[in-house]
Amino acid sequence: MNTHNPNDFRYRVRRPEETQMRYERVPLAVRTLSSNTLFQGEHEIGIEHHGALYR
Secondary structure, eight states: OOOOOGGGOOOOOOOOHHHHOOSOOOOOOOOOOOHHHHHTTOSOOOEEETTEEEO
């Protein structure tokens, strides 16, 4: 279920470019799964997140 609503994206004031970089960004490790591992032969999966089920 996609809950995207364009009305939720409101204008926000942005800082000038020179003041934005206060820290060095460190790439985070991303857990990666192949589709075969994730679906295990199924065509659909459910993901439970804080009591909500996403399919």
